[in-house]
Amino acid sequence: MLRRIAAEGTPPLTVRLVNWADEEGARFGRSLFGSSAAAGSMADQEELRLRRDAAGLALPDALREHGVDLDRALEARSQLATAVAYLELHIEQGPVLESLGLPLGVVLGTFGVERHLVTWHGQAAHAGSTPMDKRRDALAGAAKLALEIRPIAAEVGGGAVCTSGGVVCKPGIVTSVVETAEQLLDQRHLDARELARLLELAQAASERFAREEDVDVSWSTIWSIEPILFDQELIELADESIREVSGTSHRLPSGPLHDAAEVARAGVPTVMLFVQSLRGLSHTKLEDTLEEHLELSVRALDRLASRVLEL
Numbered sequence: 539m540l541r542r543i544a545a546e547g548t549p550p551l552t553v554r555l556v557n558w559a560d561e562e563g564a565r566f567g568r569s570l571f572g573s574s575a576a577a578g579s580m581a582d583q584e585e586l587r588l589r590r591d592a593a594g595l596a597l598p599d600a601l602r603e604h605g606v607d608l609d610r611a612l613e614a615r616s617q618l619a620t621a622v623a624y625l626e627l628h629i630e631q632g633p634v635l636e637s638l639g640l641p642l643g644v645v646l647g648t649f650g651v652e653r654h655l656v657t658w659h660g661q662a663a664h665a666g667s668t669p670m671d672k673r674r675d676a677l678a679g680a681a682k683l684a685l686e687i688r689p690i691a692a693e694v695g696g697g698a699v700c701t702s703g704g705v706v707c708k709p710g711i712v713t714s715v716v717e718t719a720e721q722l723l724d725q726r727h728l729d730a731r732e733l734a735r736l737l738e739l740a741q742a743a744s745e746r747f748a749r750e751e752d753v754d755v756s757w758s759t760i761w762s763i764e765p766i767l768f769d770q771e772l773i774e775l776a777d778e779s780i781r782e783v784s785g786t787s788h789r790l791p792s793g794p795l796h797d798a799a800e801v802a803r804a805g806v807p808t809v810m811l812f813v814q815s816l817r818g819l820s821h822t823k824l825e826d827t828l829e830e831h832l833e834l835s836v837r838a839l840d841r842l843a844s845r846v847l848e849l
Contacts, residue, residue, distance in 0.1 A: 539840040549847055551622065558797040565591045565600070567653070567722075567760050571611075573797035577804035578615040582761070583608060615804075623772065623846045624801040624808040627839045629827050631794050633818025641831040642838055643788040644776040645810035648799040649699075649726035650733045650765035656683065656744060660753040662709055662717035674752045677716035680705050682747040683740065687723070690739045694732050699793055700725045700740065728765050728791045766799040772809035772846070779841035780811065784834050794820070811838055 543549055559572030566589045574580040586608060589597040598608045635643050660676035680702075687700035701724045708718040723740065727733040741757060748755040773789070780787040792810065802808035813835035816826045 539836065539843055542840065543843070543847075551847055553843070553847075556797075559606075561795070561797055563761070566597045568597075569651075569761060569795050570763070570797055570800050572614070573800035575611040576614040576617050577800040578612060578618075579800060579803050580612055583611070618801065618804050618806055621801075621806045623769075623849075624798060624806050625772075625839065625842055625846065626796060626798045626808075626810045627835055628796060628810060628812060629820065629825070630790075630812040630815045630818075631820035631825075632815060634790050635788065635812060635814040636816065636818055638788055640784070640786055640788050641814050641828075641834050642780045642784050643790050643812040644773055644780060645768060645792050645798075645812055646773065646789050647728065647765060647767035647802075648792045648794075648796055649697075649728050650730055650763055651795060652725045652733060652737045652762050653760040654723045654737075655758045655760055656680070656721040656723055657756050657758070658719040658721065658748070658753050659755075660715065660717055660719075660751070663715040665713045665715060668715055673715050675715050676719040676751075676753050677705065677707055678751045679744070679747045679753050679755060680719040680721040682750075683721065683723075683744050686743045686747075687725075687740060690736060690743065693739070694727065694736050696727060696729060696732055697791065697793070698725075698727045698732060698736055700736060722760075726793055730765050733765065763795070763799060763803075766802045768798070768802060768809045769807035772807055772842075775845045776809050776811055776838075776842050779838045779845065782841055783837045809842075811835060811842070 540553065540555060543553055561570055563569035563571065568586060568589060586597050591600065601608055630643065658676035658679040660674035663673065684702040687702060691698040691700045703722045703724055706720045707716045725733065725736040725740065727736060744755045777787045796810060798808050798810050813827055814831050816828065817824065819825055
């Protein structure tokens with residue numbers, strides 16, 4: 539696409555290719571680092587200073603190793619100061635397009651996210667000598683919440699998803715009742731009010747389980763972002779571009795997070811294209827997309843870029 543634009547001479551607008559830093563946030567739990575800095579929405583720098591990876595390395599030190607100063611991260615905002623549109627092509631990472639037999643789709647927006655660390659405190663005790671009804675088992679509370687988020691998501695509906703992505707237990711030995719369980723919880727919805735309801739219901743359930751298991755529970759926010767809707771004019775143009783190359787288009791929200799959400803938050807008109815994911819799988823070595831679908835997606839993005847340059 540970029541070669542085609544360059545070959546045609548100087549475009550009416552500057553076209554830039556962006557490679558964002560740390561979209562996933564897998565190492566420190568904080569997603570969209572680079573794009574939130576460029577968007578100017580990184581308001582959690584003080585909290586970020588406290589974040590450490592599994593090896594105990596602090597986030598600012600990890601950044602420094604790669605020439606990045608956390609205190610100056612927001613200076614990246616200047617990079618979007620004159621942006622008039624942002625286009626992103628991504629694999630769907632889900633099963634919707636495949637289930638419809640379609641290669642491509644237009645993204646309406648991204649789910650809002652509430653991501654928390656839920657910490658359960660009980661009492662370590664010998665696994666052999668402590669009767670079941672005398673235990674203060676922190677893991678029991680975490681286990682109950684991990685199951686309860688399923689009916690909570692069903693109750694809220696509207697595509698709500700909740701995930702307990704990990705629990706770290708201490709002392710972490712088979713001969714002891716769990717004293718501390720640190721549980722990761724991720725909740726997502728396209729509607730801000732329903733997202734707040736997901737969180738409220740989960741917190742209420744945790745308090746109930748804490749009483750039942752005679753343990754304490756506390757919540758700390760890892761990260762949150764409100765639902766983001768994409769630009770309606772660009773959605774229409776993306777729809778037209780997809781129909782031109784594949785005949786049929788489909789509009790769908792994105793449950794996964796994307797840098798496009800942060801760019802849209804900055805006020806830049808934004809849209810995304812999705813290309814089908816085989817078996818609806820992502821974040822696994824089985825993740826794959828048909829080569830012919832990839833070719834169609836690049837052609838659709840190229841058509842969309844041309845339309846935007848003509849606006």
